[in-house]
Amino acid sequence: MKSHRILILDLVAEGSAPSLFGRMMNANQASVMPQVVATWCEQLGHQVRYECYTGVEDLNDIILHHNADVVFISAYTLSALTAYAISALARAKGAITVLGGPHARCYPEDAGRYFDYVLGFTDKTVIDDLLHDLSPHRPMGRIMSAARQPLELPSLEERWKFVDATLRKAPWFKMVPMIGSMGCPYTCSFCIDATVDYQPLPFAQIESDLRFAATKIRNPMVGWHDPNFGIRFDDYMAVIERAVPNGRMRHVAETSLALLTPSHVQRMEKAGFVGILPGIESWYDYGNKSKSKSVSGMDKVEQVADHINLILRHIPFVQTNFVLGLDSDMGPEPFALSKRFIDLVPGAYPAFSLFTAYGRAASLNLGLQRSGRVLPVPFPFLDSNKAMNVRPLNYTWPEFYQLSLSLLQHAWSGKAVWRRLLANRGTTARGLNFVRAVTTRRVSYHADVLNLLRTDRKFRGYFEADHRTLPEFYESQIPQRLGPLHSWLPTDAATHDAHAYMNSEKVPERAPALVTA
Secondary structure: OOOOEEEEEEEOOOOOOOOHHHHHHHHHHOOHHHHHHHHHHHHOOOEEEEEEEOOOOOHHHHHHHHOOOEEEEEEOHHHHHHHHHHHHHHHHOOOEEEEEOHHHHHOHHHHOOOOOEEEOOOOHHHHHHHHHHOOOOOOOOEEEEOOOOOOOOOOOOOOHHHHHHHHOOOOOOOEEEEOOEEOOOOOOOOOOHHHOOOEEOOHHHHHHHHHHHHHHOOOOEEEEOOOOOOOOHHHHHHHHHHHOHHHOOEEEEEEOHHHOOHHHHHHHHHHOEEEEEEEEEOOOOOOOOOOOOOOOHHHHHHHHHHHHHHHHOOOOEEEEEEEEOOOOOOOOHHHHHHHHHHHHOOOOEEEEEEOOOOOOOOOHHHHHHHOOOEOOOOHHHOOOOOOOOEOOOOOOHHHHHHHHHHHHHHHOOHHHHHHHHHHOOOHHHHHHHHHHHHHOOHHHHHHHHHHHHHHOHHHHHHHOOOOOOOOHHHHOHHHHHHHHHHHHOOOOOOOOOOOHHHHHHHOHHHOOOEEEO
């Protein structure tokens, strides 16, 4: 096979104006799979340039001067329009374009309009087949997917040059991206990972990777990319303890409270864990993840608060994740309970996501589309913060945004931020929480949306599905977010079919053909 010039872009930022927190942390958000694909492409004999886009690089310059035959892009839905514009620019230069990552899995029908290839589950065979085919697929891209996630990945040593190039962009502290498992055994109906079978990666390789990381960076920090770290807790901890004994390596991971028993937390502390991001989600649902299946409401708040405070005595940084607007919520009580939790656990950083249906991401989304509750909110606003594309079941829009705003104001009030800083241990936890608090625009943005819902009938009508004309409030932000790339955005790319998943189920012969490697 002919050797091709391949450019791989990992879009961890949507545009060219990152916040202070983004400038500090975006390089640490780099995904594992783009580095894996870069390694596979090199192993297959191709010339590879890998670039993690953190928001400060000149994408126009990268595309125009690399002269690539193939451009692979990994993107979240938030960055989809940036990816579409890059694809248009690269195609104009004669390149074949490929989209992977969460957006490709969630919105393959839409992505196929702008890319030659759209990838679901990806292994080395899929990449090899793609590079053998390597032809334009237009007007509709070829959708390719492996039967499942790969059983093993290239070692950290094999992908190190791509990791190192990205870590050099991190100005403060650097997290080495590692992954020990794929999928999740929990069945949260809104979660993209719940549809993927849980699968641990080879423990011998994980141990080897940890040993290698210890030789490259002094006192390294590992960011575990597992959807739910530590499902096979004893196996993973034994690997870490053998590879880097006595806590000589720091770790950050997302996991569930059900796994964080007192003995487990103490063991994690000794192994060097400094950050944990558990999902609480709701005070009325998903109790299996928080080990509170038999309680709800205030009883759950108090039980979870005690649990988080125990964890904070051993692990300095804890981010608690919630979802606002779930169908199990009704009235002001869920928001009042979250305020009470913040007061009871001053040291935890609360992260609130708006209930969002990402295309095909979760089983719940098909039912939401069939019931007409999913709105065609443009992709740049689907980051679980800027807009909610699911009409609330038990609230009017102004009511929901008023209650949410009150909660956000409570979470980031001067009093709450000060109490959080006093409760935190260590400069890293204090520094991260302080920068996030003073740079967030979440409260003011939320207030602007609430004001428009109350005063602008046309704006309110869009969210009530009375019409599909995108409000100027959102339309005017798209050029600002894309910057110079906006001139390459296809004319119809800012809109998408919010019911593509449902429509493909109704009329399967009209859906793009799925090629399984």
